[in-house]
Amino acid sequence: MEEFISYLFIGLGNGAVYAMLGLGLVVIYRSTGLLNFAQGEMAMFATFIVWTLADSGLPLWLAMFGGMFGGFVIGVVVHQVVVRPVGDPHQKPLAVVIVTIGMFLGFNALAKLIWGADDKTLLNLFGRSGIDIFGTEVAWQKLGALAVLAIEAVIFWMLFQRTKIGLAMRAVASNPESSALCGIPVTRVLMFGWGLATAIGAVAGTFTAPITAVSSNLMQLTLIYAFAAITLGGFDSFVGAIVGGLLVGVLSDVLPRYVDFFEKMPLAPAFILILVVLLVRPEGIFGQRKVSRV
């Protein structure tokens, strides 16, 4: 039982990170309508910025904010230079997939080129100590990830429900043409969405990095977990990303410990989840059902 609780909290902590990356994916899906396969690599790139700042002596918290700012700029540039010219993702899915795959390869290689192939270490944001819960030691880092996710959720809720830019983002998501006619600067709103998504990726990266190391492959598995999270929760739902992320985190950490079949393939539960949800209920738990006209 104690063992289970310890795995549970590790799963929740990791799940919070998947949820963070998932929130970014949802922002992009809602605004631009595409699944950004380069999201993980963009987050990895932003995490390298965090590492560079932390390595130059900045406290990790400040370095993370610096990385978020860097990520924001990257997101804006990527949207303007690459994503906008491609066009509607649902009309030309192949073009969008190829372009995001191209960015995937590009960011991965660029990180190796700038920071070299050696792994870098990033410390825990919440230190190495833990707290006793039901007789098991739970790391502050995992609880910290959950807390940061909660803060992000509140900020997102405030942003989308209580601010003008949030209203504009919701309007653009629901109908870009009408929004443009209402005088909403659609392009600027989309730019902001991409920036926001990449900035939050920097936070996810900062939490992933201490588990492995900062390398160009940092976020590749996390990306698949995050996709599983938003598939389960619904591609266009923020609540879905959070609930989905935590569920995927727990499943992927607990199952491989108890089921021999999953022992060396922790990704398998997430994969099965993606497949089953897309087959049975493509809109996920909280997502909106898509209705298309012929």
Added chain:
Amino acid sequence: MTSSSPAKSLGARRWVPLIALAAVAVVCLALPQVLSSYWTDTITTWIPLAVAALGLNLLTGYNGQISVGHGALFGVGAYTTALILNEWHWPFLVTVVASAVVCFVAGVVIGLPALRIKGLYLALVTLAVATLFPQILEQFSDTTGGSAGLGITNRELNRRGVMTDRSIRFEPPDLALLSADDAKASSQWRYYIFLLVAAICFLLVRNLVNSRAGRSIIAIRDNETAAEVSGVNVAAAKVFTFGISAALAGIGGSLSALELARVSSGTFTLVLSLNLLVAVVVGGTPSIAGPAIGAVFLGFFTNVITPEFPEDVKPLTPLILGVLLVVLMLAAPGGIVGMYRQLQARLAARRAISQTAISQVP
């Protein structure tokens, strides 16, 4: 414009592709005679990539189903060949056919859920497959050898009378036929046999897309609903295409296992899947020659150009490939073949204009 002149010019131009094809064939056949054994082995590894890219192009370019996971099917083909050779010692080329069959079945199994999961979402699922595949190999490392790899070996008595695993490779039956040098002869043998297998695959796919079935496959890509009401059995055609495409990836994997005489989980990562996609997009889609051109481009880039780079700028290659993908999609979505076709169309238009001008002179 007179009625006879365009027809005449068309007749003359019909020979151009045939001459080009003959020239390419001569170059392909002559290369191993000119190149060293090392370079022959290197270009031999490009052939499996071309065959797998051909399969991906059939699926993505002609049928409109996006797969980011063909590297995994390539891996299934490679492991099928290695395991059959180790367990049952079948003839080499029979294992290629067996891998194709196994991968065809795998493709049909993936193709069935792909009927419901389309576009971006299919790309997502196949991306997950590509990422998961090395973990599956790790999980079943008793059979697959995991990251340590699995050599293709033959258990036999050595000279001292002890049973040992001797590594076996795809070797020519009679060395006298080819070059006198042993290693060179065996390199050339593999090259020519692979080239033959690839040529058969390309010919079959060319005939397929030009057939009635091929027109159905293309109609589905252009408009699934319209194809359905025109009497195309959409589900059957899509699943069939996935199967054939997977079989081609399997043949590619099988050939690569025969060339390297070894398979390991590190080979069949996401990177391989992405490289196949790069080959397809750069070469041009939809087309038959595209995947071959793309595979040669990719091979040339990784095996010829990259080794020239200094050690710390080696990642420049994937960076260039990534940027190239983005630029191609924005500027020339048809890849190299698409650019060639555009150029041809422009020249034809110019000719037509000049001919009209001439014919209008009294």
